[in-house]
Amino acid sequence: MRAVLAPLGLAVAAGAATLLVALVDPGEPGHYPACPFHTLTGLYCPGCGGLRAVHALTQGDPAAALGFNPFVVIMIPVVVLLWGRWALFSWQGRRDAGKVINPAYVWAFLGLMIVFWIVRNVPFGEFLAP
Template sequence: MSFATIERPRARRMRALLAPLGVAAVTAAAFAVAGLVDPNEPGHYPTCPFLWLTGLYCPGCGTLRTMHALAHLDPVAALGLNPLFVAMMPILLFWWVRWVVRAWQGRPPSTAVPHPAWLWAFIAVVMVYWVVRNLPFGAFLAP
């Protein structure tokens, strides 16, 4: 057995880890920028186009300020700015960890598509969140 045959699985594993580690690097960079450049000060970031056009909040409104609060380890403020984004973070982290584990084990990324009921349920949650955060009784969901 030669040295090259021993190194191949390890090299393949390291190459498979590049994609999830790249996603982690881009995410960390986005949080670093949001943490360093305060979105609460006007002029640093563009206004949400939906908010600018309609005066209503979209499901993503407040996400930059949420990222800023999380970068400064303030989860309570983050939850008050965009609770849907904060609630999605553990799910996204779970999927990312699963991706890393599969890459480390040398298994291909999972291409299984969730059951359509899950996708429709997620779309329904986002739509209800979108509407409720713009109604008077849902003002607590507004950023």
């Protein structure tokens, strides 16, 4: 039972954060800090629009969520799947529970994130800006 405390703790923290974003609209000024990268450079980081995307999802508006940050929307099911695998491995007491992600997938994720970051900041990728 002790092995599942980490996945359960993360689930509780993520659930609390999601509840906060659901209840406090990130589109309203003054509730959340501005993105420091965007403030300093005027460019969008891969996470810009992510809070608004999560808020839109919690309000039942997936189209708006995709408009704010499609990368975050697409990655949410992937993260949930990986969390579920980690929780299952922990529950089963497997020694490899902490190694649920193949390093190749991590590199692929980082590569996609960098491509998304670049494309959303060039003229032909304006549709990806929040």
